[in-house]
Amino acid sequence: MTHRIAVIPGDGIGKEVMPEGLRALEAAAARFGIDLALEPFDFASCDYYLEHGQMLPDDWFETLKDHDAIFYGAVGWPEMVPDHISLWGSLLQFRRRFDQYVNLRPCKLLPGVKSPLAGREPGDIDFYVVRENTEGEYSSVGGRMFEGTEREVVIQETVMTRTGVDRVLKYAYELAASRPRKQLTSATKSNGIAITMPWWDERVKAVGERYPEVSVQAFHIDILAANFVMHPDWFDVVVASNLFGDILSDLGPACTGTIGVAPSANINPDGSFPSLFEPVHGSAPDIAGRGIANPIGQVWSAAMMLEHLGHPDAGRAIVDAFEAVLSEGDPAVLTPDVGGQGTTETLGRAIAARIAG
Numbered sequence: 001m002t003h004r005i006a007v008i009p010g011d012g013i014g015k016e017v018m019p020e021g022l023r024a025l026e027a028a029a030a031r032f033g034i035d036l037a038l039e040p041f042d043f044a045s046c047d048y049y050l051e052h053g054q055m056l057p058d059d060w061f062e063t064l065k066d067h068d069a070i071f072y073g074a075v076g077w078p079e080m081v082p083d084h085i086s087l088w089g090s091l092l093q094f095r096r097r098f099d100q101y102v103n104l105r106p107c108k109l110l111p112g113v114k115s116p117l118a119g120r121e122p123g124d125i126d127f128y129v130v131r132e133n134t135e136g137e138y139s140s141v142g143g144r145m146f147e148g149t150e151r152e153v154v155i156q157e158t159v160m161t162r163t164g165v166d167r168v169l170k171y172a173y174e175l176a177a178s179r180p181r182k183q184l185t186s187a188t189k190s191n192g193i194a195i196t197m198p199w200w201d202e203r204v205k206a207v208g209e210r211y212p213e214v215s216v217q218a219f220h221i222d223i224l225a226a227n228f229v230m231h232p233d234w235f236d237v238v239v240a241s242n243l244f245g246d247i248l249s250d251l252g253p254a255c256t257g258t259i260g261v262a263p264s265a266n267i268n269p270d271g272s273f274p275s276l277f278e279p280v281h282g283s284a285p286d287i288a289g290r291g292i293a294n295p296i297g298q299v300w301s302a303a304m305m306l307e308h309l310g311h312p313d314a315g316r317a318i319v320d321a322f323e324a325v326l327s328e329g330d331p332a333v334l335t336p337d338v339g340g341q342g343t344t345e346t347l348g349r350a351i352a353a354r355i356a357g
């Protein structure tokens, strides 16, 4: 079976780290006998916008909907195109139309990367944040009245549906059940948000009945955030609503050192539409064009994509490869953000060579 992958480098360092992501992907595909059809696209980038006046072609949905996955670099070039246009016109369209209702981010301290949390070693931090990606606090339901007067009123609703919440909880439980610790942490705030959050807690219990092997704990979001910093070793899989998940999925990777290594997946678990895999970092205009961006966020995203496509062994081999290269710590190979003097390409090539074995 051939996996059709849409390859979209996007902007800035997206264009620099993508070749290294592809190098790793191709090395893993060759080693594990996986058949990939990689199809590059230039849209969903600010260059495309400047030429066409829109981020995506009119037929983008038809063009992409039958792909098995989208492998994305980074979007945004705020000097030329405001972020709300570039982001809304590309990634957020994909998320909505392809119903990518799970946002998944691993938070793992890698060898050779210094955590901002004092004394933390690899092994102390190794968990996932599962964020609900389509509803919740980020609804556009609400409005303003008496604008600009002393009586001004502003309302924005949280919209949670049983379908929407149960499906992301199911994903989180299954992920927890597949891991050795089998532990799920739910982010709540039922002591302050008195309607939606107690109901969220009820759904966590109800869905959990099907997963007796998973142990569940709930924390209020405020203390949960504090515990990411104080006790990151407490966590295995953390599930959260859209807003809470947004915050935790930035805080988690921040606890593991450089943003350059963090990957993410926007997943449609039903497989009815393609899922999207991209590094957490943005286009990084401050270092773009210098060839020094760390490619590991892109490479790790490739590993998540292979796992999603049913090749966990190939994904594992990619992760093992960059962990080995980081452990060796050769400054001529590593990029400056992890203490080396190498380039995007030296690090990417070293990883691909490891994958090839």
Ligand code: ATP
Residues within 6 Å of the ligand: 013, 017, 075, 076, 259, 260, 261, 280, 281, 282, 283, 284, 285, 286, 287, 292, 293, 294, 295, 297, 337
């Ligand atoms: P977003 O597009 O999500 O708004 P941003 O503009 O806030 O992102 P980034 O583009 O991710 O932020 O850059 C934040 C900082 O991290 C910058 O100083 C950038 O140089 C650095 N950085 C980002 N990605 C990498 C990378 N792959 N390697 C090294 N440094 C990076």
Ligand code: MG
Residues within 6 Å of the ligand: 076, 282, 283, 284
């Ligand atoms: Mg930016």
